[in-house]
Amino acid sequence: MINALTIDVEDNHRIVARNLLGQQGPPSEAVVANTNRLLEHLRNRGVRATFFVLGEVGATFPELVRTIVNDGHELGVHGFYHMEVFRLTPEQFRREIGDAKSLLEDLSGAAIQGHRAPTFSITPQTHWALDILAEVGFKYDSSIFPFQKSERYGWAGFPLGIHRMTLGNGRSIVEAPLPVVSFLRKRLPACGGGYLRHFPYWYTRWAMRRIQRERPAIAYLHPYDIDTGPTPDWLRTALAAAGNPAAFYLAYQRRNRHTVESKFVRLLGNFRFAPLIEVIERVLGATSGMGP
Numbered sequence: 518m519i520n521a522l523t524i525d526v527e528d529n530h531r532i533v534a535r536n537l538l539g540q541q542g543p544p545s546e547a548v549v550a551n552t553n554r555l556l557e558h559l560r561n562r563g564v565r566a567t568f569f570v571l572g573e574v575g576a577t578f579p580e581l582v583r584t585i586v587n588d589g590h591e592l593g594v595h596g597f598y599h600m601e602v603f604r605l606t607p608e609q610f611r612r613e614i615g616d617a618k619s620l621l622e623d624l625s626g627a628a629i630q631g632h633r634a635p636t637f638s639i640t641p642q643t644h645w646a647l648d649i650l651a652e653v654g655f656k657y658d659s660s661i662f663p664f665q666k667s668e669r670y671g672w673a674g675f676p677l678g679i680h681r682m683t684l685g686n687g688r689s690i691v692e693a694p695l696p697v698v699s700f701l702r703k704r705l706p707a708c709g710g711g712y713l714r715h716f717p718y719w720y721t722r723w724a725m726r727r728i729q730r731e732r733p734a735i736a737y738l739h740p741y742d743i744d745t746g747p748t749p750d751w752l753r754t755a756l757a758a759a760g761n762p763a764a765f766y767l768a769y770q771r772r773n774r775h776t777v778e779s780k781f782v783r784l785l786g787n788f789r790f791a792p793l794i795e796v797i798e799r800v801l802g803a804t805s806g807m808g809p
C-alpha cells in the first residue's frame with residue numbers, strides 16, 4: 518500500500534501572534550529552516566510528498582516554494598493567512614484560496630490541484646467551502662477529519678476513504694479525508710500533528726498498519742512540529758505585555774516536540790509514501806479525470 522505524506526507549511530509563531538494578539542506581520546524565517554530540515558530528510562530517503570503552503574509563506578519566501586517543486590514534491594494550497602473556514606464568509610474564502618492558488622502557481626509554474634483548510638475546518642457547518650473550491654478550479658480537497666472532536670473540527674460519520682463528492686452547485690470534487698483508525702467501534706485520529714507529537718511512535722505505527730490494510734493513510738505534519746527551539750523573545754514579550762495567558766498554550770504546543778523528528782524519520786523508513794495527487798489517482802483510477 519502506498520500512503521500519502523502531506524505537510525502544512527505555516528509559521529506557528531505568526532499565527533499565534535495574529536490569533537491571540539491581533540498582531541499582523543509576515544511569517545518568520547523559522548518556517549524556512551524547519552521546512553528545509555524536512556526536505557533534507559525526504560531527499561535522503563528519496564521520498565516525495567505534498568506540501569500545502571500558505572499564500573503568505575509563498576509571498577515572503579518564494580525561494581522555498583521553488584525548492585519544494587524542484588525537489589519533485591506536489592504543491593497545494595493551505596489558504597493565504599491561515600483563516601479557518603468558519604471565520605470567513607463564502608466571498609472571503611473564495612479570495613483566500615484564489616489568491617493563494619494564483620500566487621503559488623505563478624511562483625512555481627505548476628498547476629495546483631489540491632487544498633487543505635486550516636485546522637481541518639471543513640465540517641457539516643462549512644461544507645459550502647467545497648462548492649467554492651470546485652469553482653476556483655481545485656480538483657481535490659483534504660480537509661475533513663472524519664470523527665467528531667468539537668463543533669469546529671471534525672465530521673462524525675463522514676466516509677473514511679478517498680472518494681468523489683457531487684456538490685450542490687452541480688460540480689464535483691474529490692475528498693481525501695484525514696486518517697482515523699477504527700477500533701472498538703470508535704474512530705481514533707492518528708498519523709499526524711498533535712497525535713504524532715503526544716503519542717508514542719508505536720501508536721502511529723499501529724494506526725498506519727491498521728489503516729493501510731483497507732486504504733491509504735494520509736499522514737500529515739507541520740514544519741514547526743520539529744522546532745524544539747524556545748518561544749522567540751518577540752512573541753513572549755508581546756504576549757506578556759498583552760497580559761495574555763498563552764504561556765500554557767505554547768507549552769502544550771511544545772510538549773514532546775523533541776520526539777517528532779525521529780518519529781518522522783522512522784515513518785519514512787517503515788512505510789511507503791507518495792504525493793497525495795498520485796495516491797488519489799491510484800485509488801480512483803484513470804477515469805477520475807484527475808490527470809493533467
Ligand SMILES: [Zn+2]
Binds near residue numbers: 634636
Ligand atoms: Zn495549518
